Amino acid sequence: MAIHYHCRHCGVKIGSLENISYDSGSLGIDKLTDAERQEMVSYEGSGDIHIKSICEDCQEALDRNPDFHEHDYLIH
Secondary structure, three states, rough: EEEEEEEOOOOOOEEEEOOOOOOOHOOOOOOOOHHHHHEEEEOOOOOOOOEEEEEEEHHHHHOOHHHHHHHHOOOO
16 A cells, blocks of 8 residues: 655656555645545555645746646646
8 A cells, every 4th residue: 555646737756655554634634625635635446545736846836927826737
């Protein structure tokens, strides 16, 4: 069982956590609304979890260009 993080804007793999014990509280999933959870978290039959987050490059691009928030996908 693993947790995989991908950027929600560019799709790049941010990282993975393998063979760890977790609960939704330690991951912060319990802080998300139902809509956010549906959009950002997906579960595989194998038990792996995929979480959409934001990579440093996209965060920097959004900080420099606030109008980029209008776009779902960023290319850098």
